[in-house]
Amino acid sequence: MQATARKAVALFVAAMMALTMAFIAAPSKAFAATTGDLTITSQSAEFKGKDVKAWQMFSATVTADGKNASYTLNAEWEGLFTTEIGGNMAGLSGEELSQKAFEYVNALGTDEGANVIAFAKKASDWAKKNSIAATSSATASGDSASYVATFSGLAFGYYVVSPQGGSTADRGTDAILANVVTADKNVNLKSEYPTIEKTVDGDNHADAQVGDTLNFALTSKVPNMAEYNTYVFNFVDTLSKGLTLDQGTIKVTIGNLELQKDADYTVSVTGSNGAATELKVIMADFKTKHGDKASQDIKVTYSASINEHAVAGQDDAGNSAKLEYSNDPINGGTGESVPDVTHGYTFDFDITKTDGMDGSALAGAVFQLQKKGEGTPSS
Structure with a gap:
């Protein structure tokens, strides 16, 4: 009996060793992946910093060759x-609803x-509306080449993805x-986010001196507000x-239509007297x-003059504009655009006319300084 037992144990050990060697020697099989990365890309700088949520609606089981998948709601x-x-x-x-739901989504095109x-x-x-917890979330980042929000390791399936709202123009x-x-x-995210351009005398910079008047323009586009019941859209200019x-020069237009103050928009102005001024143009009943x-x-559009607080020879910093706009049709949230900046340079001159021979000051010398392109000096 003991000899038989010893023989059985020996056979079992031999079999296990053979199985182990066979497993080591056999080539490993490729297992089908079960997760993937989802990347949302936009060319708009406004996408940077936006929060993006993803909800898995259907889970998916993919065949080993990756050619077919089955879905479960x-x-x-x-x-x-x-x-x-x-x-x-x-x-x-149950399964009947799951099948019909997938057929419905698959037939959408x-x-x-x-x-x-x-x-x-x-x-x-x-x-x-139903407070369904998002499966995953990501924040968009990037540079001037592209801006991306990446979801890593998502279980295979159909996902509903919702970035923070843009203008949805396209x-x-x-x-x-x-x-x-x-x-x-x-x-590729095709939605457009509201943007603003601020110009001064038709450019992004101006050269001026104390007393000069500059003409500013803040330009954007009316967003597509179809998915909103009400819509916040405000210009905030510093x-x-x-x-x-x-303030008497402030004008607001849409296309060729001039809007009416108090009826179509209101104006709020704070600051000045040696401090920065904030101009806020608040659109009324915009949607x-x-x-x-x-x-x-x-x-x-509006005009502003260079005052005594301008610092000669330096960039007149802090001159920028942004938009406040609705970005959440469900909860009424708002966002802000990337500020656009203009630059002003103020000049002050102390000029002494001297003799070219001995460097002495010339009494009674008269001369004119003109900006480039202003024509021939008067005699």
Whole structure:
């Protein structure tokens, strides 16, 4: 009996060693990936710093060759399809609802199509209204070449992606539907964010002296406000201490239409008297009055004079403008554009006319200084 037992143990050990050697010798098999990276890219500097959220609507199981995938609707999204979408999905549940929901999404068309865009907006709005926790979030970063928000290690599936709101001038909504079933998925964000350009006498800089008058313009575009019930849109302009604002020259236009103060906008001015001045132009009932003017130029113009607080020979720093605008149609949040800066240079001269031979001062010398391009000096 003991001999038999010893023989059985020896056979078992031999078998295990053979199995171990076979495992080591056999080539390792490639396992199908289960996660991927999703990158949202924009060419707009306004995208930098924006928060982006992603919700997994369907989980996905991908075949080893990566050519096919099966999808399962996540439980927290069932209400979107049974109540908001409804139709033949009302009253369904479980696998039957999951299949019908995927068929519905799959039939919407291409990622850039109007049906997909409309559904993505409906889905992101529904998630926010129902406080569905985002699967992941990212913050956009980058430089002048491109700005990106990257989600790393997302489990395969269909995702609803919602960046902080922009003007939505091109896309119609900021929401995106992204099918992540490969190691890398890249989406180009086509929405535009509100931007502002500030110019002085038609340029981004001016040379002047105390007493001169400069003409400023703040230019933007009317955003697409279709997904909002109300919309905040304000110009916030900072004038350096060396500038005195002429409030009587403030004018606001959309295209060729001049808007009326107090009826279409209000003005708030604070500061001055040796400190910076803040000019704020607050649009009134912007969505109601101008919701049909998306992409038209909106411009604020005014004049300001160089005062005694300007520092000669230095850049008149602190002269910039930005926008405040709505970026959350659900909760009413607002954001700010990247400030645009203009530069002013003030000059002061002490000039002595001297004799070219001995360097002595010339009594009664008369001369003129003119800016370049101002013509021939008078005699």
